[in-house]
Amino acid sequence: AQKVTQAQTEISVVEKEDVTLDCVYETRDTTYYLFWYKQPPSGELVFLIRRNSFDEQNEISGRYSWNFQKSTSSFNFTITASQVVDSAVYFCALSFSGAGSYQLTFGKGTKLSVIP
Amino acid sequence: DGGITQSPKYLFRKEGQNVTLSCEQNLNHDAMYWYRQDPGQGLRLIYYSQIVNDFQKGDIAEGYSVSREKKESFPLTVTSAQKNPTAFYLCASKEWTGSTDTQYFGPGTRLTVL
Secondary structure: OOEEEOOOOEEEEEOOOOEEEOOEEEOOOOOOEEEEEEEOOOOOOEEEEEEEOOOOOOEEEOOEEEEEEHHHOEEEEEEOOOOHHHOEEEEEEEEEEEOOEEEEEEOOOEEEEEEO | OOOEEEEOOEEEEOOOOOEEEEEEEOOOOOEEEEEEEOOOOOEEEEEEEOOOOOOEEOOOOOOEEEOOOEOOEOOEEEOOOOOOOOEEEEEEEEOOOOOOOOOEEOOOEEEEEO
């Protein structure tokens, strides 16, 4: 069974603080992909990153960075020097193969509030 | 501008009525998806379609129906059989179902049953 757990329901930080959003996953597949999406108050999900199971290199994109560790089945997301515009719900997702189609299973999301 | 559009943005329905949510994409993507989001919950898959005139049930298909007559369009009908339809509905598309290419999402439709 595929499962994604985002244990942090809500996080509040003061602007310019660093914050890490946790994501733990379960899968029996040896090949899989992990994703992070951002959902601002407008509602649309915005794609942030995709990482395959064979690539454990950390990735940095501006103030965003991702730490993928297969040994702990985690794919954590860090925002450095947070800004008010980072306030959103963040979803971690896992792709898996089912019925000949790759589908996504989502965590329940972490609501991040950045306070000015 | 390439992307996914959903309409309407807000929809109100009386109990016992069927309503149809629109989803259109001009990305030339093969696969399209419908998800439901409830407060504090992740996204749950309702239906998906890999090609025209074909679609599959997701995890929570009861009370919903879809059609895929054109590649760019994947409307969702919420029927009166859906017991608790108030939710936020998101449509997504992907280039090819058999790959793990990224799903891209529309802006969503918020449905409220009065």
